[in-house]
Amino acid sequence: MDERNIRILQAVADLGTGSPDEISEYTDIPKSTVHYRLTKLREDGIVTDDLFDVDLEKLGLEITVISEVIAEYEEQYHDEVGTKLAAIEGVNQVYFTMGDTDFVVIAHLSDREMVQRLISDYERIDEVVRTSSQFVVETVKDEPHPLNDFELETLVEATTDSD
Structure with missing residues (x-):
């Protein structure tokens, strides 16, 4: 993990996107480099999905x-x-x-x-x-997307009740 990878990950967090174009513009890192590094971060398991969730343990x-x-x-x-x-x-x-x-x-x-x-x-x-x-000695659950903790029916009911 080097400074460029960290800058790319910070840009993803700041911008809320994994777009190589936007990250390149934001960081002044060439688009091809951004694309290559994002791919490598995925392959290394640091970025865990297309939403660019980060495995903090693998990041150090x-x-x-x-x-x-x-x-x-x-x-x-x-x-x-x-x-x-x-x-x-x-x-x-x-x-x-x-x-x-x-x-x-x-x-x-x-x-x-x-x-x-x-x-x-x-x-x-x-x-x-x-x-x-x-x-924390061991993480039992760390769901980055709370909607994943609910059944669809529960969410529909909850949002319908609040209207």
Whole structure:
């Protein structure tokens, strides 16, 4: 995995397309190179389908950290703290939650150094009171397309009920 592959994968994520033309224009990498590398990424199992889902473990981001973050309550604090958490490198998902935990944060990282940096970045946010982080030992299910978790009839019923 080199810088060009990473730039191509970032372009796919930013643009939401695997079009070699659009990726080439976005990255200034020649279209033929983009096409070749996308094919190679598929063959290597890094890109898992035509929707360009990425196998994070094969990319080297094999440590998944799930953190519960408790923050000081202030009016609209969830917007400010949530934005700060989302800006931390490696953080992929931030959820503002109800209950004892204010935020659940999911990060995909490559090594212990990145984990230490993540925790330090949490501590730098003034409003963060406490964190509790867990490492994922084994992923049992990771469905990138939530619609795949429902039967067609259930989705039809749910969308019909909301009309």
